[in-house]
Amino acid sequence: MKLTETLLHKAAPYPVVAFDVLDTLIKRDAARPTDLFAMLGADFAKARTRAETEARAAKRGEVTLADIYARPCMAGYDPAAERAAELACAVPNLPVLQAARALHAQGKRIYYISDMYLPKAQLDAMLQKCGYTFLDGGFVSADYGVQKRSGKLFGVFLRETNTRAQDVLFIGDSWRADVAGAALGGIRAWHLPTQELPREGLPAGAVAAFTANRLSRFSGAEAYGFSVLGPLAVAYCQWLYAQAQQHPGARLFFLARDMYLMRQVYALLYPGEATAYLQVSRRSLCPLLLAQKQWDLLLTALPRQSLTGAQIAAYCGTACPPEQQAESYDLKHAPDTARSLLQTLAPPTDADAVSAYLARQNLRAGDILVDIGSGGTTQMLLQALCGIPLHGCQLSCDDRLRGRLSEAETAVFLFDGQPAPLLYWAGQPMLERLISEDVGATIGYTQTAQDITVRQAPQQPTALLAALQQGALRFAESWQASFLQALTIPPAAAVAPFLRLVGQPTAGETALLGDLTVEDGGVYPLAAPRKAGYYLTHARQAGRDFSAARWKIGFLKRLAPLPLPYDRLYARLKNKS
Known part of the structure; x- marks a missing residue:
């Protein structure tokens, strides 16, 4: 919601708004493009990566998907499989989709401009699937042989839409291609913040991307259930x-x-x-x-x-x-x-x-x-x-x-x-x-x-428990589909979000979960400290409350919500005891 509101505020003075496509209007359920290739098989991924490198070395300007599949190492592979995978992996960047819809409803013209080897028809299909049915047009580097990063694709966009540069705001996730490239084309740009995903590739990167791509649909306990459980x-x-x-x-x-x-x-x-x-x-x-x-x-x-x-x-x-x-x-x-x-x-x-x-x-x-x-x-x-x-x-x-x-x-x-x-x-x-x-x-x-x-x-x-479990079920439903x-x-990838929650919780997470009780031969709170001032005059009670807590890291974080390594502090306390 905050990102949507920011986009609407930034775009308010401009009658025309243009967007980058991948990692801006839409996202992939993969941390990197090469992960998508890996999902289609190890041999294909190796050949596909080599083919794109060779195609770019052999041609000035942007390459096309046809250029890539024309390389000898791609003999026997059908580009239709890659196009189908791209379509299947495409999901909307929901805050951006909501902003783009609202801008369109205000009467602004909405376009996309992309440095991409995929043909425009492919990008149009991906955008349609993700809910972008209202766009006024799109410009793809593979169709024109020039890129955003040089500023030239922005020039093509201005000429073909008969638009003045000062009337356009461009939004994208890349400082080099989107912000600097737009500036070279005389267009004002705003950098879209993105979340850093694991770089270790499949499958951990795909799980992280899948979760991040859908998390904005949920809030509160349901979001934690989706992403952690x-x-x-x-x-x-x-x-x-x-x-x-x-x-x-x-x-x-x-x-x-x-x-x-x-x-x-x-x-x-x-x-x-x-x-x-x-x-x-x-x-x-x-x-x-x-x-x-x-x-x-x-x-x-x-x-x-x-x-x-x-x-x-x-x-x-x-x-x-x-x-x-x-x-x-x-x-x-x-x-x-x-x-x-x-x-x-x-x-x-x-x-x-x-x-x-x-x-x-x-x-x-x-x-x-x-x-x-x-x-x-x-x-x-x-x-x-x-x-x-x-x-x-x-x-x-x-x-x-x-x-x-x-x-x-x-x-x-x-x-x-x-x-x-x-x-x-x-x-x-x-x-x-x-x-x-x-x-x-x-x-x-x-x-x-x-x-x-x-x-x-x-x-x-x-x-609270029902909402957390509902979030986990929504993850399973989304994954299966x-x-x-x-x-x-x-x-390791499955338990990593939970271990992060346990060892490095945010103040919001401890506030959400700390009052839950657990059974352990009796009923005890997870992490429910009293006010810090109370313990200044009741030191023994602090020890008793800490001993009773079944999530002691959460207890410490909730008592003193500071950026401290509470997981390491707990380990030292545990080793001493």
């Missing part, structure tokens, strides 16, 4: 699909609540693939573990924190002996201290309901369990309770995983299957909340003669 969810689901192809006959079971958004995205990308939603949690499995006296697994299933005897008994669906109700057990550092307590607990009442729910899911050997992951605990518990081997597909893992499950039993998407780095864990509680179903945790099951129902902890829906839909997004 969207690439990660699509990439993970692409990987899941590939994993499923390696296990013919296996069914995908997405674990509630963490994999709720991932399942929705998977259904958008692969509508013909059936999946299941497994509403289990470690807590919901504890009664059956207690009934089977699987003490080691039960200790693993309990939260890794300090709990009283009464709290442990509640997790297991039973009551605690009165003399042990208030006793505290450190399940994180000394979990075995609770073993004697577990052995004194009364048989749980819900164990049969757990068994019945699992039986109804009809898990079979080799089925795929889709989990956000860390140590593979849920997979380990289900394998033991169901007596079958499963294949785990986790988003990430920590160093516990390979001590429990082999690489044949589970695969990990992020970080080459290695334990995730510190920065990821600094934001993992936030990620888990953002992609989870916005309902309470599964705490057990109720069995009747007719049915088995899932019991969930009470939780109020959060509008784009020229890039066959491109596999690599893990």
Whole structure:
């Protein structure tokens, strides 16, 4: 909106406004033109790049697409494929489109002027596709043999439209070709600011370009969902699909609540693939573990924190002996201290309901369990309770995983299957909340003669979460409808926007997300500090609030919104602790 308003203000005094085409009126879903060639094949990209270099060396002035395809190295290639790819990759630069429409509605004449080897008919088709149906004409260097950068194409434009130079404002993204070239032609120009995209090429550059080209359609939480959650969810689901192809006959079971958004995205990308939603949690499995006296697994299933005897008994669906109700057990550092307590607990009442729910899911050997992951605990518990081997597909893992499950039993998407780095864990509680179903945790099951129902902890829906997830779904829908839909997004490119958010958040991002709460054996805020002045007289409270925050980098940034390397500060604090 701000860019649109700026363009309208700049163009107000001029009866004629002309625009550059690529990276001004329209954009490509590619960081560089050579990325578009690469999408058509490595051999084609090599030949195409060589042919253009040779054509420019052999001809003075602008070359045409016909000149390029006339080179011997392009024998056997059809320019129609490149033209089709250009058309498919073209998307409108929405703020500029809105400004151009408004200027046309004001009665101004609107043209385009482009240094381009593509023929005018091709550019016209791309512009029509992108909504530029109102232009008064266009001038392409390939048609005239002269370029903008020399100023000569601007001269052609002025002569053929019978326009005075002082009546024209030209808008383009290149300082050399657009601003300096227009000046050589006697025309006033305004430089259009552009976003710098990754230069590493495919596929990271294409993902970044695709996201940037559409981000102005969204605002607030939906924009963050589109740009941060969207690439990660699509990439993970692409990987899941590939994993499923390696296990013919296996069914995908997405674990509630963490994999709720991932399942929705998977259904958008692969509508013909059936999946299941497994509403289990470690807590919901504890009664059956207690009934089977699987003490080691039960200790693993309990939260890794300090709990009283009464709290442990509640997790297991039973009551605690009165003399042990208030006793505290450190399940994180000394979990075995609770073993004697577990052995004194009364048989749980819900164990049969757990068994019945699992039986109804009809898990079979080799089925795929889709989990956000860390140590593979849920997979380990289900394998033991169901007596079958499963294949785990986790988003990430920590160093516990390979001590429990082999690489044949589970695969990990992020970080080459290695334990995730510190920065990821600094934001993992936030990620888990953002992609989870916005309902309470599964705490057990109720069995009747007719049915088995899932019991969930009470939780109020959060509008912010719905908007974030809607943004991710919009990314998946747009990706599936784009020229890039066959491109596999690599893990590094997929998780990069999230890691940037975690480690280098803006003040706006911390304000948007910081008040969200997450569950971690209790309910804690992500990043909700009090006013800095309060902590000047309540230093101990600052320590308690910082300890409670589950996004500590966000806490620091929100407390002191300064341009500081909070990710590195957090790493130093973490290493010291």
